[in-house]
Amino acid sequence: MTSTLTGKRAVVVGAGMAGLPAARALADYFEDVVVLERDPLPLDAAHRAGTPQARHTHALLSGGQHALGDLFPGFEEDLAAAGAVPIKVGLDVRLERPGYDPFPKRDLGLITYAMFRPLIEFAVRRRVAQHANITIRACCRARDLVASPDGAAVSAIRFENSDGREETLAADLVVEASGRGNLSFGFLESIGRSRSEETIIGVDITYATGVFAVPDDAPTDWKGVMTSDSPARGGVGGIMLPLEGNRWIVTLVGRHGEKPPDDRDGFLAYARQLRTPTIYNASKETEHLGKIARFGFPASARRHFDRLEEFPRGLLPFGDSICRFNPVYGQGMSVAAQEACLLRKLLQERAGESDTLAGLASAFFAEAATLIETPWALAAVPDLAHPKTEGERPEDLEQRLAFSEALNHLAAEDPAVHKLFVEVLHLLKPRSVLRDPDLVERVNAVAARP
């Protein structure tokens, strides 16, 4: 705990995978942190209405897992104790890509955990609840933000409380982790400020997800499978990962109007026409648990708050409210956890200053933009390869795609390059490391092969 408190009260809107880590980051710098969540919150790792995406595969990348471990020491042990399945990165998930069925398997020295999204969230919620100065108020729906008399800052938040009555809570800082950013945009509009610019990539993705009991004769040479096609033909087609409780989660991905069916027979028929039969063969005879869930994801959206000249004091959009990533790459929760570490770092750096909150949002947006750059680019380049994807294509898209493909080949041949590439994909290193001149020369040599 620091001796210099930044403010009396911080309010976080949303108890999801961005709001909860943010609350932890704030707890050392505010007397009182209140998390407002519109849903009733289950007492165990159960689904809830406010996060419908949680019924679908949610991979936690190493970068996100490390960030959560920084915020909540021993977090990985919590996951393991709750039944999450350890995965040796590079070894335990069979990657099927054109030309590599499977991609060479290697133990890259990283362990991640596979589990249902409600379990991750529950593990984080339990840790957050242990902080005496954090209060999570369930069934409280934030309505709008109240401006200070001069209109330059947020001074309070209005919400409907669990009794259905309107309540107003004074706040020195409101972190919006509602997944949408509507409160922040509404506030900017109410004080006559312009919205941030936005980059949209229309990926038009439909997920269908089923959960299966792992059979006794399940394959022993892999714990999960990811089957992809070339980026121009849609990229990832199917993902199968283990879950706690000896289950598999299978997500089938359709693009641009192609919707994997949500009945068992149709679902299996869709799995059967993936580029390889591995997922179909593993799931066709297994017991199917519960309904097949569907989710439509029209577009990735990145808000450039960092480009605004000024931003109201006491307001901070966070997580998906800043950037919604194409879920296929499994990045959103990890980036949100890394943003929470960034917020804590900034608060720590400013702890001795007379006005810690002045310019906090701008400093946060600038560094968050750097953090977001790698995952955004990793997703945007292959997404834009699909002819039906909507969005502005960089002039050198073809070169970038050729570089990625050659890098993929080199990673298959060279374990050190494989490790480096995976560290970037898992958000442990920025993608600038792939621009190392020696590496670029080697990748170009591979690209030049007949």
Ligand SMILES: Cc1cc2nc3c(=O)[nH]c(=O)nc-3n(C[C@H](O)[C@H](O)[C@H](O)COP(=O)(O)OP(=O)(O)OC[C@H]3O[C@@H](n4cnc5c(N)ncnc54)[C@H](O)[C@@H]3O)c2cc1C
């Ligand atoms: C289909 C799908 C699959 C995904 N797969 C992955 C994956 O594999 N790996 C990964 O890292 N990420 C994945 N993501 C992204 C991930 O779900 C989000 O990035 C992550 O949950 C962080 O989002 P968030 O907390 O900002 O928003 P959300 O998770 O949407 O949480 C927002 C919270 O705010 C609450 N709320 C909203 N409005 C209000 C209000 N007015 N008042 C009070 N509370 C409010 C909601 O009830 C909810 O609890 C996936 C997303 C989708 C759509």
